[in-house]
Amino acid sequence: xxxxxxxxxxxxxxxxxxxxxxxxxLQLGPASISELxxxxxxxxxxxxxxxxxLEEANLVTTEKKGRTRECRLGPExxxxxxxxxxxxxxxxxxxxxxxxxxxxxxxxxxT
Amino acid sequence: xxxxxxxxxxxxxxxxxxxxxxxxxLQLGPASISELxxxxxxxxxxxxxxxxxLEEANLVTTEKKGRTRECRLGPExxxxxxxxxxxxxxxxxxxxxxxxxxxxxxxxxxT
Numbered sequence: 399x400x401x402x403x404x405x406x407x408x409x410x411x412x413x414x415x416x417x418x419x420x421x422x423x424l425q426l427g428p429a430s431i432s433e434l435x436x437x438x439x440x441x442x443x444x445x446x447x448x449x450x451x452l453e454e455a456n457l458v459t460t461e462k463k464g465r466t467r468e469c470r471l472g473p474e475x476x477x478x479x480x481x482x483x484x485x486x487x488x489x490x491x492x493x494x495x496x497x498x499x500x501x502x503x504x505x506x507x508x509t
Numbered sequence: 510x511x512x513x514x515x516x517x518x519x520x521x522x523x524x525x526x527x528x529x530x531x532x533x534x535l536q537l538g539p540a541s542i543s544e545l546x547x548x549x550x551x552x553x554x555x556x557x558x559x560x561x562x563l564e565e566a567n568l569v570t571t572e573k574k575g576r577t578r579e580c581r582l583g584p585e586x587x588x589x590x591x592x593x594x595x596x597x598x599x600x601x602x603x604x605x606x607x608x609x610x611x612x613x614x615x616x617x618x619x620t
Contacts, residue, residue: 402526402529405523405524405526405529406524406525406526409520409521409523409524410520410521410524412516412520412593413516413517413520413521413524414517415513415516415517418513418516418593421597425597425600425604471601471604475598475601476594476597476598479594480594480598482523482529483587483590483591483594486532486536486587487586487587487591489536490582490586493536493582
């Protein structure tokens with residue numbers, strides 16, 4: 399169940415393009431809330447809301463430094479999400495293989 | 510922008526455990542709405558709502574067959590989502606490598 403909630407939170411956090419922009423910015427290094435607001439064009443309260451959601455998903459960690467709050471990538475490396483998607487894609491490929499085999503068989507019967 | 514919307518829709522569709530359950534059931538083969546409702550314990554209107562969201566994300570397609578609606582996996586193979594996550598994970602590894610190199614350097618200076 400914990401694993402399912404991790405998936406929920408990660409997928410949900412990644413479903414907003416502004417949150418993905420923030421994560422891409424943080425891949426370059428730590429940034430304050432206002433440094434994140436500037437290039438993305440999101441308001442300060444908006445960035446703070448998104449950062450909270452990303453923090454809950456462990457995708458971001460923040461630390462108070464004097465008058466600013468420094469944000470950096472969190473510990474979540476998306477192993478669970480990657481594993482889930484990979485299982486899905488494997489099934490997809492197996493399904494295509496079966497379909498291919500079926501088509502070959504039909505072709506063989508037709509000739 | 511289209512690509513971003515695809516990511517939004519896919520991530521959002523995957524953020525609900527019942528929708529992931531439905532996708533896992535459909536990996537075994539096509540199923541009607543009521544066949545999906547039974548094992549998952551979701552109400553019929555609930556399943557229909559989730560199916561609509563999965564359809565919008567191209568993860569499911571449906572077809573009216575007599576009095577039932579048959580659901581099967583859709584054409585979305587999650588290439589964009591996989592590529593996005595892979596880029597993120599690559600950056601993560603590069604960050605760890607840099608950190609490792611920094612630690613080695615400090616160690617070297619300390620001895």
